Amino acid sequence: MLALLGLAVFLLVWGLLRFRRAISKLPPGPVPLPLLGNLWMLGFKMDYEKLIQLSTTYGHVYTLWLGHTPMMVVNGFHAVKEALVHHAEEFSDRPNVPFFEDLWHSKGIILANGHSWRQQRRFALMTLRNLGLGKKGFEWRVQKEARTLVEIFSATKECPMDPKSAMYTCVSNVISAVVFGHCFPVDDVRFHQLLEGSETIAYFQGTVLGRLYDSAPWLMRRIPGPHQNVFEQYRNISNFIKEEIATHRKNWSLDEPRDVIDYYLSKMLKVTDDHNTTFNEENMIQVVFDFFMAGSETTTSTLAWALLYMLENPDVQDRVQEELDSVLGCDQPAHYEDRKRLHYTNAVVHEIQRYANLVPGSVLHACSRDTTFLGLPVPKGTVIYPNLGSVLYDPEHWETPQKFNPGHFLDKDGHFVSKEMFVAFGTGPRVCLGERLARVELFVFFTCLLQNFTFRLPEGVTHINMDSILGSMRQPYPFKLCAIARER
Structure with missing residues (x-):
């Protein structure tokens, strides 16, 4: 017993000494506790x-x-730019996060590294260009889904409604057309299961259980709990995507690719003799999922925040509608190009993204080699958390950072001005792959809704819950509103 006790004490002291040596090689910070580190200070959440x-x-x-x-x-702003732009070569890796590693095995684009990441991202950018992203023909898809959303809202007859489900369906159908080549009926059961699974996965990693999984994966893998449901949801989504791939293989034409899956099948065929290729079915499934989740979750949540901010700031809503009416008239829908004439509306859309601060810390980065950053040592493998929220709320660059203020993006003459510190999509080599699509969607959906409706709180409701559910992104709590049809 004495020998065992002595061994335990020795191992504890040895571990603490190693811990202290590791701390001395890193930038300073609060003193961590054994096992827990500093997680207790954050409430086991990444609170920006x-x-x-x-x-x-x-x-x-x-x-x-x-x-x-x-x-x-x-x-x-300056430190984040220095990290993601000027130190991009050292800080563009992704860390080995146990939850995502067990779920995705470093496949796809978002969490891949090195040769695989470069190949998959280059393919994705080229495919989006080939599919016409950013061209007027592609914007037609967004306009179509925006009109569908208006029809769904109109069917509520101005009764209280939760808008998120309808927005989620219509936004997701835009990216479905990109990756699957077709949209889904709004009442399609399997499609809604796909949406539910995607939402579950996007939310889980930022929760307390997500933090615990990453802290003790050896334990969490072996015990039941909600985290096991996440893996089940992903298996269901993978099977859904496999069925879509099988259907594409039956009807696929090498000369006329229609969507991301077609282009990926074509790419796989062209590189069959390349032993260094990373184009295979496992990566294809994850690339499709990366496209779908990133193209659905973020835009839907931003639009939900947009409607909440209109409820909270009816004067802003009125002014947007006045500009839309005076510049476009009553019946002409807004196109993305119209943002150059709709200065105030464009400023409001940007302020929605800034203030919503949807992904406060971007996706985690990792240091690929020993280096120094702003005079501080950073060992290889160190996880990097670029706090984008600190940039979007930086008092040095925003007049009223803690208030919703479209004036942040307007000059003294009321003209829209872009800001370098607007990093809602990230910055550097890992900047959001779907930024262009998201910009078009947000502008078209938002303007279409405000052209057709004035949004009000249900009768008797006086309080708006502006707190957020902090998962992998900041989502608003469920809420209801009334979509009052505007007289045209």
């Missing part, structure tokens, strides 16, 4: 506001420990 508060004590760059894993937090 708490991370900003810690920067007042430890500076723009500091280290937090996620259990036994060090994470360098980067705050403020």
Whole structure:
């Protein structure tokens, strides 16, 4: 017993000494606890506001420990730009996050690294261009789904409704046309199961259970719980995508690819003799899922915040409608090109994204080699958390960062001005792949809704819950509104 006790004490002291040596090689930060690290300080969630508060004590760059894993937090516009742009070569990797590694095995685009990431991302960018992303012909797809959304809202007859489900369906059908080559009926049961599974996965990783999974994967893999449902949901989604791929193989034409799956099948055929290729069916499934989840979740959540902000700021809603009526008239739908004439509306759309701060920390980065950053040591493998929320709320660059203020994007003459510190889509080599599509969707859906409806709280409701559900992104709590048809 004495020998075992002595061994335990020795191992504990040895572990603490190793821990202290590791801490000394990293940027300073709050003292971590054994096993838990600094997770307890964050409530086991990546709370960007708490991370900003810690920067007042430890500076723009500091280290937090996620259990036994060090994470360098980067705050403020200049530090984030320095990390993601000027140190892009060292900080463009993705870390080995146990939950995502067990779920996706580093496949696809979003969480891949090295040769595989470069090949898959290059393919994705080229395919989006070939499919006409950014051209007027493609915008027709967005306009069509926006009109469908108007019809769904109109059918409520101005009664209280939760708008998210309808928006989720219509937004997801845009990206469905891109990856699958077709849309789904709004009442399609399998499609809604796909949406539910995608939403579950997007939400889980940012929760307390997600943090616990990453801290103790060896334990979480072996016990039941909601995390096991996430894996089941992903298996269902993978089977859905496999069925779509099988259908494409039956009807596929090499000379006339119609969507992402067709282009991927064509690419696989062309590289069959390339031993270094990463184009295979496993990567294809994950690329399709990456497209679908990224193209559905973020835009839908941003539109939900947009309607909440209109409920909270009816004067802004009125002014947007006045501009739409005076510039476009009553019946002409807004096109993305119209943003150049709709200065105030364009400013409102940008302010919605800034204030919503949908993905406060981007997706985690990792350091690919030992380096120094702003004079501080950063060992290879260190997780990098670029706190985009600290940029979008940076008081040095925004007049009223904690308030919804479209004036942030207007000059003294009321003309729209772009801002370098508008990093809602990230920055650097890992900038959001679907940024162009998201910009078109947000502008077209938002203007179409405000041309057709005025949004009000249900009768008797006086309080708007502006708190957020913090998962992998900031989502609003469920809410109801009334879509009041405008007289045309």
